[in-house]
Amino acid sequence: MKRSIQHEPFTVQLVETSQWSSPIHSHNHFELILIRTGSGQHVINGNRFAYQAGDVFFLGPLDSYYFVVDKMTCFCCISFTELYMSGLTTSGIHDWSQIRERGRTASQSLVSSIVTDRIEQQNLNALVEIILTEQYNYHQLVSNQIVDALMKTILSLVDRQLSQTQGLGSSTVSSSSLMERIGTYICHHITMPDHLRMEKIADVFNYSPSHLVALFKQQTGESINQYIIRYKLQLVETRLRLSTMTISQIADEFGFTDICHLNKLFKRYYLTTPTAYRRRSLAPSRVRTAYLQPSFS
Known part of the structure; x- marks a missing residue:
């Protein structure tokens, strides 16, 4: 299986496509993928899930995945390394333990989008939209105080969602x-x-x-x-x-x-x-x- 190596600590990109071009792969970084438009299927670690606009997928370094695009889809992909995440805080206030745990094992749980509440999806997309604007206007994401603050909030939201997923009832x-x-x-x-x-x-x-x-x-x-x-x-x-x-x-x-x-x-x-x-x-x-x-x- 191909392993995707990201050398930049943090990247954000929009990809609109009718066919997912990347082969199935694992990677050396975390990925947060927001489905802005479109529909299809997401295959992660051999499990297949339907996706639609608004869905949010979080992938650890050991997860392998690809998408089957049924309807033209716009993906917003946020990729960041463990080093980048550690550099966002030195106080220990933001532990993001669920995210770090996800980085140590491949997910086998039968869950699809980590965010299903429509308001939560809108809030997350609004934060990401500001990051995209910063990238467009200033072409600098790393060591950008606004982006750093936004990413701390995004990571806290993701960590909370993962915690709720892990804490589901019997x-x-x-x-x-x-x-x-x-x-x-x-x-x-x-x-x-x-x-x-x-x-x-x-x-x-x-x-x-x-x-x-x-x-x-x-x-x-x-x-x-x-x-x-x-x-x-x-x-x-x-x-x-x-x-x-x-x-x-x-x-x-x-x-x-x-x-x-x-x-x-x-x-x-x-x-x-x-x-x-x-x-x-x-x-x-x-x-x-x-x-x-x-x-x-």
Whole structure:
């Protein structure tokens, strides 16, 4: 996996795009990403969440991610290093313990936007807008007293949101545990279509189908069917690269209706057919290096 190295202690940039161009990567800094306009999906550490305008994502150095853009999106990306954060205060008043903890581990919690309250989102965007104005007018972010003060406030807001996320009640913890158990069940039965029917899964976990569908969507940002399809396609991609199975055999193994069904779904996520993907994967390493990452990133 590619690792993005940022040499500047602090950067802010606006990116408007219809296709996320950066490959999946980890980095040496923290990132706060605000969705100003647009919609799509955010994939972080293998978990996929729907995003929309107003959502806010916070990423630590060990998190790996990419975006799947469905509707033209404007991203505001604030990147800063541990050194920059430490330099904002020498008094110890601003500890930002939740942010620092996030920097030590990759997030595995099933949460999407860290800020869901509309007023909180507006307040955060207003602070960031002033930083963007400072950058436009003065071209200096580091050692800028106004920017430093704004970033202290932003970091305190983010730290509070992370603290609230960590302190969620037992019902949320139970929901997260349920999602993990559902994920394990799907993994074990991925080649058994009858066991992956919604009615069957709901019965196994003693929920009504409608309740389980809503709960899974709330916790993960995608439906159970979307999760199953994505997982199947990841396994298909592995088969294409590492096995000699025919496309028909692979389609049959994972319960696709036929080759056309597999081709349609695979192309939606990888922007190419299984046959073309296999051909590229077998090409010399110099040619395939940039290709083997799913093109929905």
